[in-house]
Amino acid sequence: MRVFNRPVAWGGEAWLWHCLRVRGRWLAACLLLLLLLQLGMTWWHRQRLDLEAGQVMAEGLAVAQQLGASLERLAQSEAPPCSMEDYALMAQILRDYQYTADIGRTVGDRLLCTALRGQLAVPIALPAPDFRLANGFSFLTAHRLAPRDPIPLDLTLYRGGVAFTPPLSFDSSYLAPEHSFYLLDGQLRYLFRILGKAPAEGGAPAVNWFTGLRRCSADGILCVVAQDRQPWLYQQPYGVAVLGLVVLGLGWGCLCGLPVIPSQRRLRVQALRRAIFQQQIQVWYQPQIQMATGKVTGFEALSRWQSDSLGNVPPSEFIPLAEQAGLIHPLTLHVLKQAVDQCAVLLRRHRSLTLSINLVLGPALTAEFFDKVRKRVLSRGGRCEQLVFEITETSAVGFANIQVVCDAIKRSGFRLSLDDFGTGFSNLSWLSHLHADEIKIDKMFIQALGEEGVAGRTADMLLSLTASLPSVAIVLEGVETQAQVERLTARGRHWIAQGWYYAKAMRSAELAGYIAQHGVAEGVTRASVVCG
Known part of the structure; x- marks a missing residue:
């Protein structure tokens, strides 16, 4: 008798119960995965939100x-208000505190004078x-002192003084x-500033863990x-369909015993994102030397990342x-801010020094971007x-607006340098229409100096070509040996060198x-620009 090989005959009720039970398990699994996915997505978004809030x-x-x-310093002064001694103190305060746009004296509710308006x-x-506030500080937000003022200012008042921000x-x-970010006092009663695309009116919204x-x-001053x-992902266009596909994929992967493990690249991208927004990327500087005198002409800012993990x-x-993950713009901003702030004292003290920063061409390099850098x-x-x-x-491969970016750099008063010159096919054509102030010869040509063959002849030809451009500074990268220095110095050109030799x-x-x-080199040959 072949009892065990005979197919089972399902009754109507038994078949329906079996389907409901199987599909119910699938539905429960999908709902659980949906919940876990939403929680994971929210947690990931909160990490970046927390970094930006910090x-x-x-x-x-x-x-x-x-x-x-600044206001405490003004209040402690015994100088008569609006006297010459008082003006000198206010001018010194403006130099010492970058976030104080102007400072002045008040009597009652009347503004008598300021450092800039007199x-x-x-x-x-x-x-x-x-x-x-209980400590005597009071605030006026977005106030225009006169109808012709271009932008409203924030005013902070304290003991007969007023500071403008x-x-x-x-x-x-x-x-x-x-x-969106809302900056409030420690008691959450007064809204100082709104950052991001949010309605200008109204107070801070109520938020929960999801929103x-x-x-x-730590001192309770600001929140x-x-x-x-x-x-919510499913609030976006086609979000429900995307979630459905993700849930089905995760469900199938779990049933097949294939857990979803983050790739090594994704872990590195996450680590890089944290490093940028937590300001773990450090900026180091390599000097650029005038070979004829051995004196410093400037520095190039170089990024360094020492990761904990x-x-x-x-x-x-x-x-x-960073380029592949869309993080190159925030990385550039971080390097720019750090480099400009760290070198500010040296650049003020030595007006002939320059600070070089690499740019990766992209749509974020607009005229507004360079205007912010200029300010x-x-x-x-x-x-x-x-x-x-x-x-x-x-960096220009696939980018169509090279000329627009270079024009924005020049209009803002900055200098333009063509880096790794000679390594590509379009560099020579760049000279004719980009109007560069500086050319950097790639280290591969410096290392080929004195060699027989195509590489050595190409290096000689490139150096001879750039020598015919007297109004453009020539920087030689990768100068590392005494022999290279002697060959370059013998050519009789006032090169600027950058490399481990120096x-x-x-x-x-x-x-x-x-x-x-x-020492600092004076009178280095560079094209003239105007700081707008």
Whole structure:
């Protein structure tokens, strides 16, 4: 008898119950995966939101501390208000505190004078403060002293003094477009500033774990309410379909015993994102030397990443990773800010020094971007022509607006350098229409000097070509041996050299000592530009 091989005859009710039970398990599994996916996505978004909230908090505390210090310093002065001694003190305060745009004296609700406006012919009546703290500080937000003022200013008042802070004191270029940030006092009663694309009116929104977060400083002075305006994937176009496909894929993978493990590349991208927004990427500087005198003409800013989890990651690895992951713009912003701030004192002290920074060409390099950089350089006391932006042919591959970016660099008053010159096919054509101030010869040509064959002849030809450009500075990369120095010096050209023969990259704290030891070259031949 073949009882066990006979097919089972399903009754109608039994078949229906079996289907419901099997499909119910699938439905429960899909719902569980959907919940886990949403929680994971929300957690991932909160990590970036938390990083940006920390940056907003740091900038807010810097502004608050500088305003408080400047007004406290003015209040302790015994000089008569609006006297020459008082003006000298206010001018010194403006030099010492970058976030104080102007500072002045008040009597009652009348503004008598300021450091920049001088003695007012008619005192300006100030409205009642929007908010007052128990320690005597009061605030006016977005107030115009005169109808012709181009932008409204934030006013902080304290014991007969008033400090002005422009709204542009906060940089929101690093914020994700779907994030909004509300800077409030420690009691969450007064809204100082809104960053991001959010309605200008109204207070901070109520947030929960899915839609945002709230962070307050350790001293309880300021709080930041951060909001994610797009917290749910399924609220986006075709979000439900995407979630459905993801759920089915995850369910099938789990049933097949194939767990979803983050790839090594994704882990490195996450680590790089944290390093950028937590300011773990450090900037080192390699000197550029005038070969004829041995004196310093400038420095090139170089990124360094010492990761807690990955160890020392060389730029040749994390720069391409940043380009592929869409992180090159925030990385460039971080390097720019750090380099300009760290070198500000040296650039003010030595007006012929230059600071070179590499740019990867992309759509984020707009005229507005370079205008922000210009304002930051000027606010630190530097000159625009001291900043050199280096572009390479490899970074321009697939980018159609090279001329637009180069024109924006020149209009803003910065210098333009063609990096790794000679390594591509279009460099020579660049000379005719990009109007570069500087050309950097790639190290492969310097290392080929004196060699027989095509490489050596190409190096000689390239050096002869650039020698015929007297108005353009020529920087030679990768100068590492005495023999190379002797061959280059014998050609009779006032080259600028950069390489291990003269110095390796160093921290910003070592720059002043290096300059004191070698001196600063004066009158280096460079094209003239105007700092707009």
